[in-house]
Amino acid sequence: MRKAITAPEVIVGLELGSTKVSAVVGEVDADGITILGLGNVPCRGLRKGVVSNIEWTVRSIREAIDAAQTMAGVEINTVYAGVAGSHVRSQVSDGVCAISGREVTRADLDRVLEGARAIPVDADRMILHALPREYIVDNQDGIRDPIGMSGVRLQVRVNLVTAATSCVQNVIRCVERCGLSVADVVLQPLASADAVLSEDEKEIGVAVIDMGGGTTDLLLYADGGITHTSVIPAGGNSITSDVAAGLRTPMAEAERLKRNSGCALGRMISDDEEIEVPGVGGHSPRRVARRLLSDIIEPRVEEIFSEARRRMEETGLLEQLSSGCVLTGGATLMEGMVECAEEVLGMPVRLGFPVGIKGIVQLVQGPQYATGVGLVRYGAQRLAESEGREDAAALPERAAERTAAQGAKSGFWNWLRAAF
């Protein structure tokens, strides 16, 4: 028999972003997640979501973990690590198993999910998650949680998320070099979405756009499950480069101008507003219209949202995104982002901040911490999964997601056994 959640447990989410590494420390008990601390340090060891310099990444992880340990007053040994990048792909797969007229059990779900994972993937790729879209018991389809239902045959349709094995191994290697172990690797956009969405939005259908530094991740919830995930290889750093080139100013100044005066929709700026632009190579600063800055920013932001819209159309799910779109990631802090997204996507848009947490929430309140918080939530779901279904009900999550977590767990350990 499974044991109940008896003592609070510390869970650490480690986000490896293109601009920063952040370690979010949460304590989980039957009442939910309490944020205890955060370690956030800049990192230049990743490019477009993928580790490109192991030494730099390891150094940033160490610093982030040290800071998080000090703030939370706990020792960190294990983390849930995020992976991202355009090597991540998703495809649909089906699994089927016999239930011979009895009630469906959790063991049946494990079996049918294992079946859905049993498809050939390229030798250099691994399965990261099997995310159930629907279960089918005999002829009844569209079932979210089939446990307790009776039938002869159980089928599942999953979104199988695969990643380049070497990219995942590099993440694990960096974490282990810091003397930490990896409890699981999790797709970062999945974590971000989980942190900012309400159950209603997931139910009705919603798009999540996580615009970070190196990449913009797109994730679609439709039909009650995750139906699409992909990565657009541009983000806040592309905007900064455009500003540096367009205004002929150093990158650090472009970043500052973008953060302090940037706007994603030129129309929102009055013609008389001015900004001071420092020159490069000893050239003296000059004053230009703030509108000029947004004229540089707007096309890039528009391009990213247009690409997201094109991908939504391509999936054929656009009509099902009735809740519209939720923006998260540091780059969406810019003025005018919501308005620009609404125009390009043609749907209601809101900013997404991490929800469903207690404790020092102001630490992780920004959209740039959605992934770290989501990783803690993922770990909490895994804990609930292993400690009993009754207690799991106290945690903010759904059966399908718990199943997804479990599927990922078994796949991860199977893969680890095979890889090392």
Ligand SMILES: Nc1ncnc2c1ncn2[C@@H]1O[C@H](COP(=O)(O)OP(=O)(O)OP(=O)(O)O)[C@@H](O)[C@H]1O
């Ligand atoms: N106030 C702001 N206005 C505009 N952009 C901002 C602001 N604050 C942060 N950014 C931008 O957000 C980006 C970093 O966002 P975030 O921390 O979500 O990225 P990341 O997780 O490190 O990267 P990725 O998710 O691409 O791997 C940077 O490009 C930064 O310039």
Ligand SMILES: [Mg+2]
């Ligand atoms: Mg990120």
